Amino acid sequence: MLESNHPRDNAREMRFYINILTTYFPDLDPPYDTYYQQILEQVELAEELGWECFMFNEHHFLGYGGLVANPAVLLGAAAARTSKIRLGPCIAILPLRHPLHSAEDYAMVDAISGGRLEFGIGSGNTEIDYKVFGVSRENDRQRLREAIDVISKTWANERISHTGQFWSFDELTVYPRPIQQPSPPIWVAGTSAQGLGWAGRQGYHIMTVGHPHPPEKVRPGVEAWKQGLMTSGYDLKTKHCQFHVRTHVSERSANARSIAMAAIKRYDEISRIGRRSLTASPEDYDWNMMLATGRNNYGNPDECITNIENARKNYYFDTLTTTFNFGGIPHVEILKSMRLFAKAVMPAFRP
Numbered sequence: 001m002l003e004s005n006h007p008r009d010n011a012r013e014m015r016f017y018i019n020i021l022t023t024y025f026p027d028l029d030p031p032y033d034t035y036y037q038q039i040l041e042q043v044e045l046a047e048e049l050g051w052e053c054f055m056f057n058e059h060h061f062l063g064y065g066g067l068v069a070n071p072a073v074l075l076g077a078a079a080a081r082t083s084k085i086r087l088g089p090c091i092a093i094l095p096l097r098h099p100l101h102s103a104e105d106y107a108m109v110d111a112i113s114g115g116r117l118e119f120g121i122g123s124g125n126t127e128i129d130y131k132v133f134g135v136s137r138e139n140d141r142q143r144l145r146e147a148i149d150v151i152s153k154t155w156a157n158e159r160i161s162h163t164g165q166f167w168s169f170d171e172l173t174v175y176p177r178p179i180q181q182p183s184p185p186i187w188v189a190g191t192s193a194q195g196l197g198w199a200g201r202q203g204y205h206i207m208t209v210g211h212p213h214p215p216e217k218v219r220p221g222v223e224a225w226k227q228g229l230m231t232s233g234y235d236l237k238t239k240h241c242q243f244h245v246r247t248h249v250s251e252r253s254a255n256a257r258s259i260a261m262a263a264i265k266r267y268d269e270i271s272r273i274g275r276r277s278l279t280a281s282p283e284d285y286d287w288n289m290m291l292a293t294g295r296n297n298y299g300n301p302d303e304c305i306t307n308i309e310n311a312r313k314n315y316y317f318d319t320l321t322t323t324f325n326f327g328g329i330p331h332v333e334i335l336k337s338m339r340l341f342a343k344a345v346m347p348a349f350r351p
Helices: 032-049 071-080 099-112 127-133 140-156 193-202 215-231 253-271 287-292 301-314 331-344
Strands: 015-020 053-056 086-089 119-122 160-163 168-172 186-189 205-209 241-249 297-299 319-323
Touching (some): 015 032, 032 071, 032 331, 053 071, 071 086, 071 099, 099 140, 140 193, 193 205, 193 215, 205 215, 253 297, 287 301
Parallel strands (some): 015 319, 053 086, 119 186, 241 297, 241 319
16 A cells, blocks of 8 residues: 555545646647647547546636637537546636536536536636636636536526626526536635635535645645535545646656656746746756655656655645646657556556
């Protein structure tokens, strides 16, 4: 059994998700049409290799994430090319849109996929989104909570009306309703104890990220989530916590380091353009610490297993969400890394 500060983690089989936050480099990545087809090929391969869910991040107006401005569109395309793997946004930025738009879009994804939607939500972390769409960030948390309340009621009921702080409408019917009733699984992204505590009280799953946040920053929020679950009478064993980590594995350690370290540098650089980034500056970046705490994951298969063990010692999670497509890594290298990870790393964390 793997050592861990969290015995409950080791009592549960590790779940494997995969996600993409697009980082588009015109000098490295192909034209848009080819780029999207490559992403869909990665989704198909993930299903073939045994990943349980594939998720897309929503961003706008920037090379950092902006190629998936509406995850529901890409999720619909992925649903048409797969049959088993679950699919979802990580996240849909609910405060930016009327909740009925989100309810319609993602109910369609659930219907097209035959009931495979995992609905990840949050407020986002980029000021330009709110500025361009004319939405104040001062009350983004309140907008998020009202939006998911509207969406949940819409999905569970034939007809609803709503009078709220931000949106109001007379009684109506929204089409379609999700296949999964009363709602697809809901995931909340965040770090703060206030936000994740609220998620726990609602009985939602949560998503955390390693590379921007050291363990001591993440732990209080996760503990607040656990406490919120218990306060509302939910069984922690039925609720899940994702941990997102950039991942690249190769048979040769030196090759993995060369590819991953260059991609991480590009990823962090593009994340600073037009937005506030939480990543360390290049002169302050501690590569060894990032591996020792599981906040990055690259190397040969044995090294990647060790990196995941390191993450489990520092963070609470039962769902490892790997990001292979980042920082301009070529499509062929992404596919090779996915295949090797599934063959040589995943089995170490499954019975």
